[in-house]
Amino acid sequence: MGTFYDTISGLDWLQVTDSIAQKTNNDVLVALHKTNLTLEDFKALISPAAIPHLETMARLSQAATQKRFGKVMQFYIPMYLSNECSNHCIYCGFNHNNHVDRKTLTDDEIEAEIKIIKSMGYDNVLLLTGEHPRIAGVGYIEHAIRLCREHFSAINLEVFPMEVSQYERLIKAGANSVFVYQETYNKEMYGHFHPKGMKSNYHYRLETPERLATAGIHRVGLGALIGLQQWRTEMFYLAAHLHYMTHHFWKTKYSISFPRIRPAEGEFVPSYHMTDKEFAQTLFAMRIFDNDVEIAMSTRESPELRNNFVTLGVTSLSAASKTDPGGYANPDTSLEQFHISDDRSVKDMAEMVRSKGYDVIFKDWDRILN
Numbered sequence: 001m002g003t004f005y006d007t008i009s010g011l012d013w014l015q016v017t018d019s020i021a022q023k024t025n026n027d028v029l030v031a032l033h034k035t036n037l038t039l040e041d042f043k044a045l046i047s048p049a050a051i052p053h054l055e056t057m058a059r060l061s062q063a064a065t066q067k068r069f070g071k072v073m074q075f076y077i078p079m080y081l082s083n084e085c086s087n088h089c090i091y092c093g094f095n096h097n098n099h100v101d102r103k104t105l106t107d108d109e110i111e112a113e114i115k116i117i118k119s120m121g122y123d124n125v126l127l128l129t130g131e132h133p134r135i136a137g138v139g140y141i142e143h144a145i146r147l148c149r150e151h152f153s154a155i156n157l158e159v160f161p162m163e164v165s166q167y168e169r170l171i172k173a174g175a176n177s178v179f180v181y182q183e184t185y186n187k188e189m190y191g192h193f194h195p196k197g198m199k200s201n202y203h204y205r206l207e208t209p210e211r212l213a214t215a216g217i218h219r220v221g222l223g224a225l226i227g228l229q230q231w232r233t234e235m236f237y238l239a240a241h242l243h244y245m246t247h248h249f250w251k252t253k254y255s256i257s258f259p260r261i262r263p264a265e266g267e268f269v270p271s272y273h274m275t276d277k278e279f280a281q282t283l284f285a286m287r288i289f290d291n292d293v294e295i296a297m298s299t300r301e302s303p304e305l306r307n308n309f310v311t312l313g314v315t316s317l318s319a320a321s322k323t324d325p326g327g328y329a330n331p332d333t334s335l336e337q338f339h340i341s342d343d344r345s346v347k348d349m350a351e352m353v354r355s356k357g358y359d360v361i362f363k364d365w366d367r368i369l370n
Contacts, residue, residue, distance in 0.1 A: 171216060180208045180220070239290075301342060
């Protein structure tokens with residue numbers, strides 16, 4: 001079996017971009033009337049030709065989500081363990097070159113974070129670190145999982161890419177899901193955004209989801225960072241990645257996210273912009289393309305946008321998030337990865353979701369259903 005890297009090696013970025021632009025209104029109509037969509041159909045749904053059909057896409061997205069997931073919204077919260085990072089990603093607040101204070105939480109500090117997060121009602125936590133294996137390596141992450149395991153029914157990770165055997169250690173410790181974003185699928189430009197550090201290895205990062213699935217992880221999170229390259233082309237490669245994974249590793253569950261670049265230390269200015277309407281088009285297209293994938297929406301997005309998408313395709317929301325290590329017990333914005341956009345409390349978010357006729361779940365619903 002070839003890898004996803006092998007699968008996309010024959011694709012040309014510019015040709016894919018042109019192919020999306022050439023999709024017609026008829027191509028969109030054909031895609032909208034299909035039950036099982038191809039990647040060519042997905043191109044049509046993210047093309048400019050699909051913009052007049054956003055209302056139809058919204059209805060299809062809503063219907064598919066409610067049929068698969070019901071009228072339920074899962075809440076999760078990020079807990080940053082460390083902002084130490086050996087990478088030089090030019091868009092990230094944790095960039096090794098940025099002159100920011102660095103912090104890695106001690107056991108007592110992790111316990112303090114757990115106490116506050118539990119007081120908010122959460123039973124589903126996302127543990128994050130920068131990518132610095134020497135300071136916050138496999139052993140440190142494994143220990144943090146064990147500290148959290150007795151307090152949370154689901155422990156998810158967003159950490160540096162690892163080998164299969166290392167993931168097996170973390171799964172044994174209690175890890176339920178791992179999220180790893182390619183950031184950009186444009187191989188030619190990848191090195192520009194990731195000039196140094198372990199993240200500079202495009203090939204190794206791209207095949208991380210396959211190592212995760214091989215290790216037996218319950219769920220893999222995929223995504224691309226919106227703003228680095230043409231968003232339509234990025235989204236096609238993301239859909240292709242999801243398609244590959246669901247067909248070759250069908251026992252694994254999948255989650256998708258569409259993070260847009262937010263202001264951060266270093267003042268990186270994105271070259272490409274995705275409007276809210278285009279964000280909606282992307283989300284609807286992905287839901288229509290894959291009815292089963294979970295779609296997460298973080299506090300990077302505005303309150304207004306998050307309110308609107310509760311009923312239209314999103315299945316997971318974060319609330320009251322902090323992006324700095326120790327940020328719940330001792331907030332320090334000088335340590336944060338990026339500035340959030342939606343700072344509402346868990347209570348306010350839950351009330352908003354319930355006002356739309358949806359139930360809020362603080363546990364991992366997939367485990368409940370299984």
